[in-house]
Amino acid sequence: MKGRLLLSISLVLLLQFASAKFNVEKSSLRVTSPESLKDVYGSAIGNFGVPKYGGTLHGGVIYPKSNQKACKSFDDFDLAFKPKPGGLPVFLLVDRGDCYFTTKAWNAQNAGAAAVLVTDDRVEPLITMDTPEEDAASETYLNNITIPSALITKRLGDSFKKALESGEMVNVYLDWRESLPHPDERVEYEFWTNSNDECGAKCDMQLDFVRDFKGMAQVLEKKGFTQFTPHYITWYCPEAFVLSKQCKSQCINHGRYCAPDPEQDFSTGYDGKDVVIQNLYQLCAFRVANESHKPWVWWDYVTDFAARCPMKDKKYTTDCANEVLKSLGFDMKKMSDCIGDPEADSDNPVLKAEQDEQVGKGDRGDVTILPTLVINNRQYRGKLDKSAVLKAICSGFEETTEPSICLSTDVETNECLDNNGGCWEDKAGKITACKDTFRGRVCECPVVQGVKFVGDGYTECKASGTGRCAINNGGCWNGTKDGKSYSACSNDNSEGCKCPIGFKGDGVNNCEDVDECKEKTACQCRNCQCRNTWGSYECTCGGNLLYMREHDTCISKEAAKVGWGFLWVIFLGLAVAGAGAYAVYKYRLRSYMDSEIRAIMAQYMPLENQGEVANRVQHADI
Known part of the structure; x- marks a missing residue:
């Protein structure tokens, strides 16, 4: 089926x-020698290789003695067709049949030919030489064929062979100037x-x-x-x-x-x-x-x-x-x-x-x-x-x-200027994954101030690693309200975004304030009154009570005063003890330093009685 x-x-x-037509695109082939063949002929341009549109190529025709269908490498026959110094490029004439046209061109190119002329094996109108539909072997070299290829009629091919057999030189121009x-x-x-x-x-x-x-x-x-x-x-x-x-x-x-x-x-x-x-x-x-x-x-x-x-x-x-x-x-x-x-x-x-x-x-x-x-x-x-x-x-x-x-292939473009090349960019439009190259733009996550962004370059790029919060807040949410600022970016969490305490959300697009009062996660003590604030909460106690946040409880203000007074007594006692200890330490340190200095000076200076004897000796000399 x-x-x-x-x-x-x-x-x-x-x-x-059936009612239409298939046109064979042609280039002109002008024979310059021998005299008997001088004329302009048509040749079908191969649909592979690189035709020189707008230009010409002059060469001398050679018909190999072996491997005439060029279905095998010419290395196997020890044949090469590189031009001699000062000579014309070689146009290799090969016969049609037994293998793909692309195989013939590839073998001719590897042997040094500048172009390949395939002579038809039957009398018929020219056809277009195309690449094979399915051939795994040709896929390895198909895109590497660079020489031009042309199919010529059987009659012209036979004439070339006859002239070459008789020792005549066959030179031709391939002309693509009027092909388009x-x-x-x-x-x-x-x-x-x-x-x-x-x-x-x-x-x-x-x-x-x-x-x-x-x-x-x-x-x-x-x-x-x-x-x-x-x-x-x-x-x-x-x-x-x-x-x-x-x-x-x-x-x-x-x-x-x-x-x-x-x-x-x-x-x-x-x-x-x-x-x-x-x-x-x-x-x-x-x-x-x-x-x-x-x-x-x-x-x-x-x-x-x-x-x-x-x-x-x-x-x-x-x-x-x-x-x-x-x-x-x-x-x-x-x-x-x-x-x-x-x-x-x-x-x-x-x-x-x-x-x-x-x-x-x-x-x-x-x-x-x-x-x-x-x-x-x-x-x-x-x-x-x-x-x-x-x-x-x-x-x-x-x-x-x-x-x-x-006239010049040195063309510079900047596709990133138009819609950012379709690549990712941050909300501020300052960081982009678009990079312009000679062949066009590529979408690749950037490195900014030593911080690498990761992603597909088209829809997402996220800052990664330490220091990421300094670049665009690491791609995380941040907000400021009532003089307070919060961020979902933390260098400790080097790959993701997490809403700070007091907020909930995905950490990237939003972090919403948690109403601790409504969710009853704060101010659960007796006589407590809760008021939600952005990112936090405030708790007050009824009557003559004072709220202790760390214990989530209310105590009386008198107890708080007594408690604080007792704490002040302790603080003052500690301060006095510390000052006394410091004074004793300074006194003992100074006494120790004085004794050390006196010992050192005794080694270099006379004692008081030794000084008097020395003085008397000095006066006697005078």
Whole structure:
């Protein structure tokens, strides 16, 4: 049943495009030698590697003697194709067949080739060389292919081989300067993508591209150099299967909008309908942001959703999506109106428009490959790399009208200035988790004055460790009233917030005064009268009584006076005894010091009778 359903859906998808067309994006290949082949030919741009949009590449063609289909590493054949000093770069000519196009390009690149030309093995119109849908081995190198690739006709390939066999030199120019239209000073581009993040290398590539290109895209959009629009592919379920369990799990709106099951297993994990709903969320995020004249916020939403709501963490949900939308300041009423009811047996205007847009118009062919970038109504081919895509966009400007960003990749952005980048910040707006980088902002809890904040960076950051109360009161509640101040932060409780004695609450958002009188936790003695105060209480006694707080009791004022008088007598007695003891101590200390001084002086000065003898001797001498 599963196989029949997938086959039926595939047939419907083909029927959707039966009246449309698929365009093969081409670059010019100009042969400069030999003389017999001098001309301009077409070549299909590979949907991997890095085509040099807006530029050219000149090289000499080499056809290897071994491993001619390039399905194995050229190291195994001791072959290398690095150019000789002062020579042209090498364009490696290889045959189609036996392995993926990407495998051929990877082996050619590792052998030193500057580009790979794949010659078709049959007489047919040129096709687009794409990346394999599912190949675990290619995922390890797919994003590392940097050389451009082109498919040429069998006839041209055979001509190259014949010329090389006869010893002639074959030199060609690959020219991408006219691959994209460049009519005016603004570039319009679209990105056909998917919210699914568990589809292997292609999903990883598109998520990496959105994250890396975000800052660049937002700068271009804010300054009016570009107009960007995201799109998402869906298809409908065959009428015969609309009520089937499979269609119900993969489609919304009664089978009108479907997506493949992320795990290709209808019984586990997320379903295709989950993907369609998140695609719809991302489309509506763009529409609502565009209505507020900030279409570039779409890039923030998509990157944040990928970071905060991944499938692998089981967070790929509408609840998580709504949290991201709220953190970025979206109008949730407008979002709800745009999304509509996925259970309704009627068209969804947003998704219906997407299905109509998927069919090619004008020079643009049908969009059947995901992800696909469309620049000035022409499909971009090649790796979704930030610098490569920027060059392609820049080639879409009319000469002399391109922005300075096209002449320098040194672009600085500061997304934290707009809605704090959707990151956490304290209530005073002085401490933020938003950090600006070249590739866009990141939400990361900060370190302030040696105090580390911990949290997810988006919705929460809390001061942690000793000294935290000095920074924003540790994120805890504090209040002042009637000249009294209280705080729920304590350095002794280095990770949490606890309301002080006399208050109750969570310690973070609020601490409410405890009414000790009402709760009867104070003033329980006879004849006591209780009055609640903020953070404490006051207790008085009736009649001629005095309240003793530490014992929660009332005593008579006469007893209190006697008690205090007795205490004063004790205090005075102790004071007199202490003074007498101190006087005795000082007298004995002084006597001891005097005797010590006299002993020391006796060693160096004569006694009184010794002094008289000395005087007489001295006078006799005179």
